[in-house]
Amino acid sequence: MKKDIAGRPDIELLVNTFYEKIAADQQLGYIFNDVAKVNWQRHLPVMYDFWxxxxxxxxxxxGNPMNLHQHLHHIAPLDASHFEQWNKLFIATVNELFKGKNAELAKQKALSISAIIKEKISFSRRDNERSY
Structure with missing residues (x-):
């Protein structure tokens, strides 16, 4: 039986499992591995704190995740499909590992954060296009 997310060890399990999927994903892996060249030893503890x-x-x-995503977007443009895949993998990981109030909160927050970042990147791109 699955349990709810209750403490740091659960957060670490969620984050580690999720980013293993991200790193191996055909659509998203290259962004993390080749474009951003993520240093996983530094990135994962930040993500533990974030989640x-x-x-x-x-x-x-x-920290400010928006600045990082905007910078990344200028290097390798992110589109709706990237956010949809990120959401899909995150939701699947939570569902695979946990069940309960905090698990539901994690999924809701992930979708909300993803939507905000996607929207701000979209507006940022439109503003830049208008300035030319």
Whole structure:
């Protein structure tokens, strides 16, 4: 029987499992591995803090994910299909590992954050196109 996300070890399991899927994904893996050249030893602890704060309200994350995604978007344009695949993998990972109130919160927050980043990137691109 699956349990709910209850602490840092659960967050680490979720993040590690999710990013293993991302790194191996045909659509998204190249963005992380080849374009961004993610240093996983540094990135994963930041993601633990981010998701621990989002799900368990720990205040452990300090950063601005929007700036990073906008920068990445200028290097390798992200489109709706990238966000859809990210959402699909995240939701599948949560469903595979957990069940409960915090698991549902994680999925809701992931979809919300993804939508906000996608929208801001979209507006950023339109603003840049108008300035030429």
């Amino acid at each position: 621990e704060n989002i799900i368990l309200f720990t205040g452990s994350y300090q």
